[in-house]
Amino acid sequence: xxxxxxxxxxxxxxxxxxxxxxxxxxxxxxxxxxxxxxxxxxxxxxxxxxxxxxxxxxxxxxxxxxxxxxxxxxxxxxxxxxxxxxxxxxxxxxxxxxxxxxxxxxxxxxxxx
Amino acid sequence: xxxxxxxxxxxxxxxxxxxxxxxxxxxxxxxxxxxxxxxxxxxxxxxxxxxxxxxxxxxxxxxxxxxxxxxxxxxxxxxxxxxxxxxxxxxxxxxxxxxxxxxxxxxxxxxxxxxxxxxxxxxxxxxxxxxxxxxxxxxxxxxxxxxxxxxxxxxxxxxxxxxxxxxxxxxxxxxxxxxxxxxxxxxxxxxxxxxxxxxxxxxxxxxxxxxxxxxxxxxxxxxxxxxxxxxxxxxxxxxxxxxxxxxxxxxxxxxxxxxxxxxxxxxxxxxxxxxxxxxxxxxxxxxxxxxxxxxxxxxxxxxxxxx
Numbered sequence: 103x104x105x106x107x108x109x110x111x112x113x114x115x116x117x118x119x120x121x122x123x124x125x126x127x128x129x130x131x132x133x134x135x136x137x138x139x140x141x142x143x144x145x146x147x148x149x150x151x152x153x154x155x156x157x158x159x160x161x162x163x164x165x166x167x168x169x170x171x172x173x174x175x176x177x178x179x180x181x182x183x184x185x186x187x188x189x190x191x192x193x194x195x196x197x198x199x200x201x202x203x204x205x206x207x208x209x210x211x212x213x214x215x
Numbered sequence: 216x217x218x219x220x221x222x223x224x225x226x227x228x229x230x231x232x233x234x235x236x237x238x239x240x241x242x243x244x245x246x247x248x249x250x251x252x253x254x255x256x257x258x259x260x261x262x263x264x265x266x267x268x269x270x271x272x273x274x275x276x277x278x279x280x281x282x283x284x285x286x287x288x289x290x291x292x293x294x295x296x297x298x299x300x301x302x303x304x305x306x307x308x309x310x311x312x313x314x315x316x317x318x319x320x321x322x323x324x325x326x327x328x329x330x331x332x333x334x335x336x337x338x339x340x341x342x343x344x345x346x347x348x349x350x351x352x353x354x355x356x357x358x359x360x361x362x363x364x365x366x367x368x369x370x371x372x373x374x375x376x377x378x379x380x381x382x383x384x385x386x387x388x389x390x391x392x393x394x395x396x397x398x399x400x401x402x403x404x405x406x407x408x409x410x411x412x413x414x415x416x417x418x419x420x421x422x423x424x425x426x427x428x429x430x431x432x433x434x435x436x437x438x439x440x441x442x443x444x445x446x447x448x449x450x451x452x453x454x455x456x457x458x459x460x461x462x463x464x465x466x467x468x469x470x471x472x473x474x475x476x477x478x479x480x481x482x483x484x485x486x487x488x489x490x491x492x493x494x495x496x497x498x499x500x501x502x503x504x505x506x507x508x509x510x511x512x513x514x515x516x517x518x519x520x521x522x
Contacts, residue, residue: 146323
């Protein structure tokens with residue numbers, strides 16, 4: 103995952119960042135990303151670990167205290183993450199890009215119907 | 216393949232490369248279906264008898280681990296914990312290679328990004344190529360060639376089999392063995408680079424990544440076995456060659472080196488089979504290193520005295 107690839111988020115990255123608007127640990131991120139995408143995007147634990155490490159290295163996410171330590175069932179041992187200001191900006195940028203793309207294609211898609 | 220029915224264990228000695236991770240997964244799944252569950256990757260692949268079952272294996276090259284790791288480091292622990300939370304169980308690890316297993320077909324794959332798998336192989340190949348060992352091996356290679364040229368230039372035609380001839384012959388023997396080992400290593404690395412290139416092209420085209428199957432692994436493993444036999448035969452042939460040339464000391468040293476290699480492999484196997492502490496293992500290896508240096512020193516002193 104070279105640094106420049108973080109300029110545009112991949113689909114799993116986008117859903118992982120969406121999942122991190124509240125502090126979550128790895129397994130919670132995986133299930134939240136799956137839930138948000140309606141089961142379409144599945145992020146494996148290895149892929150998630152690498153992704154989180156890169157995000158953290160680039161200041162996109164930060165470590166966080168869990169909102170409720172008991173919610174993971176395993177206590178506070180698991181690392182929790184939350185999106186950082188830089189990450190929110192990236193997420194907004196990506197959302198705008200996707201929205202613009204959908205808007206741009208709207209008229210064409212209506213013609214195709 | 217060695218079978219020990221009384222212990223209900225089975226050990227196979229497949230040689231695998233960085234590009235064989237999927238092939239290993241297939242192989243372990245196949246063995247589980249036959250009633251052999253993987254327990255260890257140290258000194259071959261050790262299996263334990265079990266009821267034939269359907270298991271999913273995942274073999275991962277952990278970027279957070281080091282080849283010299285004998286216990287799981289903190290970063291790798293985070294990776295393993297996340298996999299455990301997701302439903303995978305760590306079976307064993309050997310250096311950077313970690314083997315996970317699950318019997319649940321619904322658990323997601325550990326790596327769901329194909330590019331990540333290719334990147335892991337590419338990084339490891341690059342690391343091996345640029346490792347201090349490879350660089351020092353290349354410097355040694357240049358040194359041997361340089362010394363051989365020097366011997367050739369200063370050849371003493373009148374005295375015939377003089378000291379320069381002896382040195383030249385020794386250097387030639389070392390060079391033959393060295394080229395054999397280095398070439399084999401290089402071929403493996405080039406093969407891995409080619410695989411990375413093909414895999415990336417396939418990924419870009421949206422085609423299936425050309426992972427090797429376990430049948431390819433078995434076939435290649437047989438080739439490696441033949442290569443090892445050839446190496447041994449070559450080594451012994453050279454020892455005989457020196458004996459014929461009337462250099463029994465060199466011949467004895469070569470046989471000694473071969474015996475030492477076998478002893479080191481045997482000690483390594485015993486040490487890894489037992490769960491010794493890191494300190495005991497480190498001390499054992501230091502002791503073994505001192506012993507080897509002492510043996511080589513005595514051998515060199517013997518040659519000098521004889522000459």
